[in-house]
Amino acid sequence: MIRFATKSGGHTPGQQQRTGPGQEALAGLALVALPVALLLTLTLWPTVTMVVSTFLVDGQVNASRYVYFFSDAYSLANLRYTMEQGLVSALSALAISFGIALYLRFSAGRIATMIHALSLFPLFVPSIIISYALVRFLGPNGLFQLLLEQVGFTHYRTPYLTPVGPFLAFVWEALPLPVLVLSAGLTQVSDHAVEAARDLGAGPFRILWEVLLPQVRRSLLIAFALIFLGIIGAYTVPYMLGPAAPEMMGVFMQRTLGNLHDADAAQVQAVVLMVISSVVGGFYIATMLKSQGGER
Amino acid sequence: MLSRRHFLASSAALTLVAATGVSAQDKKTLQVFIDGDTNISGWWNDILKPKFEAANPGLTFNVTITRGVADGNGTIAARALAALQSKSDPQADYFEEIEPASVAGSIEAGLWEELTEANVANLKLVNPAAVETPIRMPYRGSQVLIAYDSAKVANPPKTFADLVAWAKANPGRFTYGRPDKGGSGSNFVVRAIHEGNGKDPSLFTKDNFDAAKAEEMLQKGWAILKDLHPFTFGEGTYPAGNTPALQLLAQGAVDMIPAWSDQALQALKQGVLPETVKLVQLQDLALCGGFAYSAIPSNATDLEGALALANFVLSPETQTSVVRDIGGFPGISWDNLPADLKAEYIDVIPVSIPTFPSGDWSKAKNDGWYKNVATNLTQGG
Numbered sequence: 001m002i003r004f005a006t007k008s009g010g011h012t013p014g015q016q017q018r019t020g021p022g023q024e025a026l027a028g029l030a031l032v033a034l035p036v037a038l039l040l041t042l043t044l045w046p047t048v049t050m051v052v053s054t055f056l057v058d059g060q061v062n063a064s065r066y067v068y069f070f071s072d073a074y075s076l077a078n079l080r081y082t083m084e085q086g087l088v089s090a091l092s093a094l095a096i097s098f099g100i101a102l103y104l105r106f107s108a109g110r111i112a113t114m115i116h117a118l119s120l121f122p123l124f125v126p127s128i129i130i131s132y133a134l135v136r137f138l139g140p141n142g143l144f145q146l147l148l149e150q151v152g153f154t155h156y157r158t159p160y161l162t163p164v165g166p167f168l169a170f171v172w173e174a175l176p177l178p179v180l181v182l183s184a185g186l187t188q189v190s191d192h193a194v195e196a197a198r199d200l201g202a203g204p205f206r207i208l209w210e211v212l213l214p215q216v217r218r219s220l221l222i223a224f225a226l227i228f229l230g231i232i233g234a235y236t237v238p239y240m241l242g243p244a245a246p247e248m249m250g251v252f253m254q255r256t257l258g259n260l261h262d263a264d265a266a267q268v269q270a271v272v273l274m275v276i277s278s279v280v281g282g283f284y285i286a287t288m289l290k291s292q293g294g295e296r
Numbered sequence: 297m298l299s300r301r302h303f304l305a306s307s308a309a310l311t312l313v314a315a316t317g318v319s320a321q322d323k324k325t326l327q328v329f330i331d332g333d334t335n336i337s338g339w340w341n342d343i344l345k346p347k348f349e350a351a352n353p354g355l356t357f358n359v360t361i362t363r364g365v366a367d368g369n370g371t372i373a374a375r376a377l378a379a380l381q382s383k384s385d386p387q388a389d390y391f392e393e394i395e396p397a398s399v400a401g402s403i404e405a406g407l408w409e410e411l412t413e414a415n416v417a418n419l420k421l422v423n424p425a426a427v428e429t430p431i432r433m434p435y436r437g438s439q440v441l442i443a444y445d446s447a448k449v450a451n452p453p454k455t456f457a458d459l460v461a462w463a464k465a466n467p468g469r470f471t472y473g474r475p476d477k478g479g480s481g482s483n484f485v486v487r488a489i490h491e492g493n494g495k496d497p498s499l500f501t502k503d504n505f506d507a508a509k510a511e512e513m514l515q516k517g518w519a520i521l522k523d524l525h526p527f528t529f530g531e532g533t534y535p536a537g538n539t540p541a542l543q544l545l546a547q548g549a550v551d552m553i554p555a556w557s558d559q560a561l562q563a564l565k566q567g568v569l570p571e572t573v574k575l576v577q578l579q580d581l582a583l584c585g586g587f588a589y590s591a592i593p594s595n596a597t598d599l600e601g602a603l604a605l606a607n608f609v610l611s612p613e614t615q616t617s618v619v620r621d622i623g624g625f626p627g628i629s630w631d632n633l634p635a636d637l638k639a640e641y642i643d644v645i646p647v648s649i650p651t652f653p654s655g656d657w658s659k660a661k662n663d664g665w666y667k668n669v670a671t672n673l674t675q676g677g
Contacts, residue, residue, distance in 0.1 A: 140529075160533075161534070162530065245666055255666075
C-alpha cells in the first residue's frame, strides 16, 4: 500500500514544475494519485482489453459475437427483461419513497420517526437475507399465505420464482436512498413558499407539481440513475427469487461463464450491459454537474 | 490472539504427541486424504476411525482435509507421483475420492496400486455395475430418485411415462430444479433426454459429441419437457437448485420432485422433510447417479495398512454405515448387506445406474434447456 502510494506520488513533482502550485496542491494530487492509479490499473485497463477482445475472433477484427447476441431471441429476451425489471422496480421505488418523503416533510412526532427508521432499515439488510426472508414469508404456504387463508382468501399465488418476486425485493432494498435524498431536498422548500402558494389559491396537487417537484427534480433523477444501475447489475435477488427464464443479465452472465465456460459470450453480455450502464451513468453525471452549476 | 507462551506450550505438546506416535511402534498411522464435503470427512473421523482401530489393532489413520486447497486430492496425488519418480516417501496412503485419469501421467507411471480380490478380499462383494478399472475402488454412491409425499400420492410412478401422466393429472404439484444449478434437476432433464432417445444412455458418450447430431437428439428430450412445462409448479418456474426444490417439497408446495438420494435421506433423518415423504426409483430406466472412487498409491508409505483400510471400507459393516449415516448408496451389492437394510430401501435400489457425459454434452443440455424449455416470456415484469 505505502509503496504503491510513493510510486504513484512520483509523478507529482513534474506537475508541480508545470503549474507551480503550493504544497497544498501537491498533497491533494498525491492523495488523488492512489485512487486514480487503482482505477486505471484495476478497472479501466481490464475493461479496455476486455472490450477489445470481444471484437477479436480468431485474430480477426469482427463484430460477429455482437451480431449473435442481437440476433439471439433468448439473449434479447433476457436483456429486455432486465431493462423492464430495472425500470419498473426503480420507478416504483421512487414513487413510494417520494410518498414517504412527503409524509415525513409535513408531519412530525413518534409515528413519523418510526416510519423514517423503517424506511431506512433495508440499508442494513444484505440482499441474501431479504431474499431468504421473502421466500419464507411470500413463498408457497409461507406466513403471508397462511394469514390470508385465516381471513378466507384462498386464491393466493406466490410471487416466488416469478418476476414479481425480485420486483418486491428490489423495491424494498431501494427505498432508503431516495427517502434520504428526497426528504433532504424537501426540507429545503420553506414553509413560507408552501403557505404563499396556498394563499394564492393553489390546491395540493398544484403545490406538489409547481412548488415541491421542481425542488427535488434533480434528486429524483439522480436517485433513479443509482437505483436503476443497482438493479440491472443485480445477481443474488433475481437468482434466488426470479424465474428460470427469462434471466436477468447478472444471472445470465454468471451462468454463461460459470456453467457454459463461454467467456467470450459472457464478455459480450457484459459489454452490452456496460454500454447501457454508461448511458445512464453519463446522464447521472450530467445531472450532477448541472445541479452543481446551478448552485453557483 | 494466541500468546507466544501459549503457542510455544502447545507446539511443544504437539511435538510430544508426534514423538510418541513415532516411538510407539505398535501403532501405525495411515495418511488419508479427503476433499469431499464435511459430512464425509466428519463421518470418517467420528464414525469410521474408532471402528477401524477396533477392527485393526496396531493401525489408525489421520484424515487430512484437502477440500478447497489448490486441486484438493489431485495436488497430493501429483506430489505422490513426484515422490514415486524420485523414490522418496509420498507421505500418503489413501485417497478417499480421486479420479486417477485427472492426475496427468500418473496411470502411465504406475502410481496406482491395482486392487484385486487377492489384496482386498472384500472386492468380491462390490456391485458389478460400479466397477470401472482395478485402480479405482467404488465405495459409496448417490443417485437421483423421485421423492414424493405418500399422503398425497397413492400410487408412486414406476416409469417415466407414469411420472409424466401423474404430473399432468396434478397440475402444479411436480417440479424439478434448473439443470445447471444442481444434479437433481440436471439428472431429471437427462432422464427426459434418455426417454426421448429410446431409453438408451449408451448413445451419449464423452467422445461422440457432435453439435448437429446433439441438437437433433436433445430436441427429443425438449419436446417431452416442453409438454410437461405448463403442468409444473408455477406453470414453469423452476427452483434454483437441489435445496430450493427440497424446500418446496418440505413446505408442501409440491408433492413430487427428483432429489439426490443422500440429500433426501439426510433431510428425512433430520426431520427437514416430513416423514410421509418416500423415495422411489424409476424401474424402466433409473435416473443418473454415480460412485465415489477411492485409490491407493503403489508407493504408499504403508501399503499393507492402506490395503487393510480398503478392505475395511468395503466390509458390510462400513457399507451399512454408508447407508445409515451418510445416506449414500453402498459400493458393494445390496445382496451383501443385511436383509433388513435391503428390505427397508427396496424402492430406491436401482437396477442400473446410468450416467451422462460431462463436458460438451452437459453444456448443450444445460443451455438448450434454458432456450427451449424454460423460456417463459408471457409474464410481465
